[in-house]
Amino acid sequence: xxxxxxxxxxxxxxxxxxxxxxxxxxxxxxxxxxxxxxxxxxxxxxxxxxxxxxxxxxxxxxxxxxxxxxxxxxxxxxxxxxxxxxxxxxxxxxxxxxxxxxxxxxxxxxxxxxxxxxxxxxxxxxxxxxxxxxxxxxxxxxxxxxxxxxxxxxxxxxxxxxxxxxxxxxxxxxxxxxxxxxxxxxxxxxxxxxxxxxxxxxxxxxxxxxxxxxxxxxxxxxxxxxxxxxxxxxxxxxxxxxxxxxxxxxxxxxxxxxxxxxxxxxxxxxxxxxxxxxxxxxxxxxxxxxxxxxxxxxxxxxxxxxxxxxxxxxxxxxxxxxxxxxxxxxxxxxxxxxxxxxxxxxxxxxxxxxxxxxxxxxxxx
Numbered sequence: 001x002x003x004x005x006x007x008x009x010x011x012x013x014x015x016x017x018x019x020x021x022x023x024x025x026x027x028x029x030x031x032x033x034x035x036x037x038x039x040x041x042x043x044x045x046x047x048x049x050x051x052x053x054x055x056x057x058x059x060x061x062x063x064x065x066x067x068x069x070x071x072x073x074x075x076x077x078x079x080x081x082x083x084x085x086x087x088x089x090x091x092x093x094x095x096x097x098x099x100x101x102x103x104x105x106x107x108x109x110x111x112x113x114x115x116x117x118x119x120x121x122x123x124x125x126x127x128x129x130x131x132x133x134x135x136x137x138x139x140x141x142x143x144x145x146x147x148x149x150x151x152x153x154x155x156x157x158x159x160x161x162x163x164x165x166x167x168x169x170x171x172x173x174x175x176x177x178x179x180x181x182x183x184x185x186x187x188x189x190x191x192x193x194x195x196x197x198x199x200x201x202x203x204x205x206x207x208x209x210x211x212x213x214x215x216x217x218x219x220x221x222x223x224x225x226x227x228x229x230x231x232x233x234x235x236x237x238x239x240x241x242x243x244x245x246x247x248x249x250x251x252x253x254x255x256x257x258x259x260x261x262x263x264x265x266x267x268x269x270x271x272x273x274x275x276x277x278x279x280x281x282x283x284x285x286x287x288x289x290x291x292x293x294x295x296x297x298x299x300x301x302x303x304x305x306x307x308x309x310x311x312x313x314x315x316x317x318x319x320x321x322x323x324x325x326x327x328x329x330x331x332x333x334x335x336x337x338x339x340x341x342x343x344x345x346x347x348x349x350x351x352x353x354x355x356x357x358x359x360x361x362x363x364x365x
Contacts, residue, residue: 083109084325084340087317087362101134101363102142104324108315110149113326114156118312124153124166125309126356131174134360136181140191147200150174154207161216165245171208175201227254235260239269242310244298267294274298274307315354317362320344324354324362 015022085107087099110126113119127150130138138146150170157167178201182194226234238260241247247270251261260266271280271294283300287293316327318340325340344350354362 083112083328084323086321086323088322099363100139101130101137101360102139104359104363105130105138105142106145108324108326111152114149114153116313119314119326120163121166122311122314122356123149124163124170125311126359127153128170128173129356129360131170131177135174135177136191138191143192147203151203154211158210158214161214164211164214168208168211171204171211175204175208178204227257231256231260235263235266238263238266242270242273242308244270244302262295264291264294267298268292270294271298271301275301275305279305309355315359316351317354317358318342318344318347318350319352320347320350324359327351 015024017023085099085104087104110123114123127146130146135143135146154167154171157164178197182197182201226237229237234257238247238250241250247261247266251258279301280297283297283304285293285296285300313327315324316339317324321340321342321344323340323342327339342350
């Protein structure tokens with residue numbers, strides 16, 4: 001019967017024949033092994049005697065262990081190149097354990113996703129949901145990755161001066177969660193040293209102050225701006241905004257925009273877009289003139305019901321393969337790359353978009 005190692009599907013070791021018998025060749029990484037094969041380089045063991053041989057073997061083992069540890073911590077570029085992960089919730093003979101939220105967070109390359117404007121708000125919303133309820137469930141490596149991505153997001157907002165309100169809400173929720181955790185130390189399993197969390201809280205306070213002092217640069221040019229458009233075009237643009245605070249902030253620019261932002265039909269469309277008809281009928285608010293005050297109704301409804309989420313691009317889940325992945329639309333058309341190794345006969349019917357809340361619910365078991 002052949003010998004099966006810890007992972008019987010992995011390739012075997014490289015061996016070479018010497019005068020003392022067969023010796024195993026260990027390469028530091030795949031690129032070094034590939035270069036050695038191309039150049040026909042053969043590594044021979046060093047013949048040392050006595051204490052020198054023991055010291056060499058000890059140093060060699062320490063070097064190999066350190067390199068493997070660095071690779072495991074994602075410091076090597078040869079690990080986790082795929083932007084997908086299999087979501088399994090049980091153990092089998094070929095696979096032990098299950099997929100966790102922290103593992104998925106490390107594998108799905110959110111650092112690159114925040115550079116895409118279509119995925120930016122999606123990642124921010126996901127970080128916000130994790131900050132509210134799932135922060136203590138992340139592993140140490142996942143927490144480190146979480147705050148690393150958060151730092152990149154803050155830097156991007158400070159440089160590009162876009163989406164400051166989303167990041168302020170995220171940092172406020174994260175600040176509240178960490179303060180609550182520090183007050184209740186000892187009542188639950190606390191991953192990481194408490195001094196590390198205090199440093200993280202101080203960093204969040206610094207970020208909040210930087211965003212508070214952020215001044216949006218006004219580019220002065222001779223070209224036409226938004227306020228130079230005809231009123232009917234400005235109104236059409238307002239009707240295409242799905243965020244209530246964007247409408248309110250835009251209405252504070254000029255008196256004409258303020259009148260357009262207070263349009264009853266505009267807020268009625270916004271209520272009908274975010275909430276169902278039954279929900280709207282349960283919370284009717286009338287004005288002094290007897291008309292329905294749709295603006296007040298919108299803010300009343302969002303206290304009881306979640307708003308409709310809208311993102312340019314989201315993660316996708318393959319029901320056939322149980323794989324969570326980013327779908328690259330450019331590769332789909334050019335290379336017919338589905339984003340993951342799908343074995344279904346009709347993959348398009350197996351894909352479903354995953355909202356941030358659905359992403360978290362996939363790992364609740």
